[in-house]
Amino acid sequence: MGSRVLRNNMLQPPTDFDGFIKTRYDALEEMVTNEEMFHEIRKALKLFQDVEKTLTKASQACQLFAVALHPAKSDLLIKIRNLCRPETTVPILLGIRKVIEADVTYMKSPLDLRNQRAFAVKSGISGMLDVARQTYRELTEVIHAHSAEVSEDYRVAASLKFDNRRMYWFRIPTVDLDMDSIPPEFINVIPKKNHIECQTLDLVKLNQRLLDTSNEIIMRSDAAIRDLVKELRRQVPPLFRVCESIALVDMISSFGQVTTTRDYVRPGIEDTLALKSARHPILDKRMASEYVPNDYYASQHHRFHCVTGCNMSGKSTYIRSVALLQIMAQIGCFVPAEFATFPIIHNIFARISAQDSIEANLSSFGVEMREMAFILKNIDNKSLAIIDELGRGTSVRDGMAIAMAISEALIDTGASIWFATHFVELARILADYPGVLNLHLASDTSVGEGGIPQLTMLYNATAGIVNDEHHYGIALARAIGMPDSFIKFAEHVADDLRKRRESSRQSSEYYKEKQRDKLVQNLYEALEEAKKSLNEEALPGYLRRLEEEFNLRLKEIDEM
Template identity: 50%
Template structure:
């Protein structure tokens, strides 16, 4: 079929065969994404089904991934961001794996536009709907899209040129460079179609709850309709009835953390070494399942703001796990038996469009994996039998045997009990061959007997080679060559290899080879294996169809396991690192708090600190010497706030946190050559973003604002921004070297001056020595010339330090002289001189002095006044 005519989607009906997800088996090639200019210049062609594709390219040729005929695994293309940072996938809720995510975006008009979003993850078979009341800058919308890192973004075609480009489209193109943005005809954005699709695709048990959640959210429903239809027509994917996990995610229930903050705080990835675990995700990721790891990542990027419904139940569950050690260890032991169940269940509703040996083999592997899954669930239920808290009780109810036993019974009827999922290629082939029980199909038993006899012939052939040629060979197996021989190279240094050995390959100290008889036996075994797989396929497909009816229950079990794994991971961190349970209040108070990442790197050297902030102390200016710990102190506050709002304990002696809706961090000193932006321009852009969105429910951490430009401009900008942040009534920690800032703002309401202490002592050569105490103290920093002191400690030459000190002293004297000579100083001196003159003239009115003496005194006073006034004016 030509590329411009992709196969039509499988129509939906109630039959099982047509309700599977169908994939195109044809190999497609990614096409590069087009800029808005090229899109405007190239007219869209119409897909046979009405979906527009650019430049006549088949919609099967998706611009962000392709399907290969061998694995059916989508490959996702990631592009670097405009700022030159690593791919956003490192900060994605669904992780950096090859997820194929389609995002549909629709907006309403108005002063505060409503934006609908729908994310359909083809890889994990789930959809997230959201409707946001955003500002004209679409900050929340961009943040939401960045969190899910979509492969393709869909928008109504009217938002593209030659029509007037919408403001939302312009912002998305600017902020999400490298992501494909596709126009889609308006007729696909239908609320009625979206409601019908939700009714057809959502789990039956979840439909009513989903229907209530999306009620009134017109734009989110329209986006869901567009995303699903695009997935069907463009990606050749149809979703099985009542198999899609649909959830509505309101934006007000999670903390907003922008991408810059995620990178600055190293929430997901270490900035210096991407492979290092020295980040918050690496610190807390003690999970034992891939599902738990993904849930932890999602929670770190979107911490909850629901204290009663989410955070306190998690604290209670974590409390119980840390107290009941036996239950905790049993849970961890049971969790080790679970593989990536989420992806496994997704494959149940993704069925190849054409039958093949590979597809049949994968189907048997799926059955064996599901068997291992349902076998492991009762063990987890048993481990939770003593649980008493609400959250653990709910997890136990979702893992009760009644939900998985029907699936286990279906499998036991057709699959041998002793057949399990294996890892090595030979074991996997053997398990697939003997998966279906004997007696189900007569020809199947004959094919297995042929397989067994051919395998026995291989081992007999190996013995014959050893007897006839006197060589000792190891029998090996892999998927490509199947059976082959491995010989020691040293055994044939003095003699040639026998002629019977073919396909010889030398690798190090080994010789890999085959024989003609072995090749023939491999072909016989392959034929018998393929015949066995084909004969088993009918039984396997019927079994899969029966299991698909239980997919909603299995997904709920999977999600419960993921949540339990995350909580148990927190329990592992709590018991090994001495964390304590935080409280939720309106005040932020920490006693003996520790930076979680620094503490792990240097557990013996880290100095705990106290933190306190409320409405009377909401703007805190942190000063201190270089390397005194200012950045570490303010980062610690942000990281502990995130930990508290994902339901984890925190490293402190006592902790109280408010619920924060938005977290802003301005720390990076990077520039962006690619975007032609300097450090200062990036700094100002991020601060503009913060000032537009900060409010009384926000927490902001600002480090060294204004240091990337001149001292005067930097101080002026820092002062102006500080005034705006004070008026926002948010919690702010502002670290700076501008000591004038603390003196100017010190008297303002809500402002508190703090500094990191430093101990200065004198050495034998009378040189000052600075010792960083890393302890927070009240008031601004008192040390002077601490930069020179640090340079001396680092080891600069003495001559350099001496010259620098002389320059510093000279500059200080000049500043003082200028201060003395300032106009205000002159005005004070003139006023003082005039007041003295007035006092003297008042005294001369006394009648005790004769007129001649009074006249001479006045003349002398006049001359003295003129001289002193001239001196003031000429200085």
């Protein structure tokens, strides 16, 4: 049941911090810090197979659940403990016990299941039901007596079996019979390898009488249970609240389990998104210490993040991580990071796949444009969007133009945008726009044996635009095993295109000065945000990193 609540929260994360998110944070923090209470809660939750399906077990388990929550001090857990108090669940359990036998449970074998169904309702509830059950017992005894007579009369070891189709039938080992002269009293004979399955005419008649009696019992029992359900309907509203509360605690306790085992931190809710050493929640579990954490920062002054990098450098994982962590924070879960603050987001949009739609008669580019049209129509300044390699499904010129137009429209919305692209020229143009922050996933190029360039992915998000002079795509094609002749020709074409582009590019002192002014303005805005959002422990490390990025960027501008 907790899984259904988790799914609903992931599809529609709450946006009320004081009413929902903060109380969940407090409850989760108390579970994590109070280890004894946490283990008692987990033990009590194991008694709930599904509260909405097993009412009797739920009523019993609620009492143990309330005891497990006795030490709770957070508002949410106290409220749930009060909802699960015995005054709510004991009357329901007593009402059930008046009608249903205490030892009734679901059985797998057909005969046991039939007997449980026949004797589930207590004696004395219905006189006609008691008479029918007495007849059922007598017929069952007659059938067993008939089985003993068959074994004695024909000197065989006939064992009585039952299934839902034939009801009672005999299984007789072949060693006890002459297969060429089976007694004519045995009917519906089915020969097997080591035995035969059969019935007698008397057994068939007894089966029919037993079936009629069983149907009468089921009809009378259902009538008694319908009356019980009618009485229990008065208790449905508090019972549903109990179900929702237990499901919520189930979800939060699962958060507590992953928080303690994966070293998550409690996020703060601010106007700024700031993450230090954040990790992808799924890859962090699969890769453990091999995963490279990254920092994230977004504010009104840095709301459009243009992420470049070579193939397989981790761009898609980087932008997906921020969306997943935002959802985790808003459903009340701690996040895998050393420090984290999030704003409250009302909409999350994603354009990350490159699949066509045959049923809609759309190519991959058509699907991409349809989804982007939906995003542009619904996005606002309370939204977060991740967009992966927009415009790759058409020509380079058209894809670049469309990506540029859509990027400008997204910047104007004021939403938090994480935009991964291979269009380096797009990143250079957008660098002059307000609110744009260029990032790239770093990689290291070295020379291996035979003078062959080698490419090593660092998976580390760094300020600035990726250096496209190293031909990362060609290096990756060489590593995969493309023939050398193709690689050399591709390098020749790439170098020629780069030289033409550089010759047409105008480099002026005015452009450099403009870039320096913007760099200083961004530094000022970053310091203002750090002053308001970061705590004393995180501030020194952040300032050192900010200084390194400022000096690196200033050096790049001087070398233009």
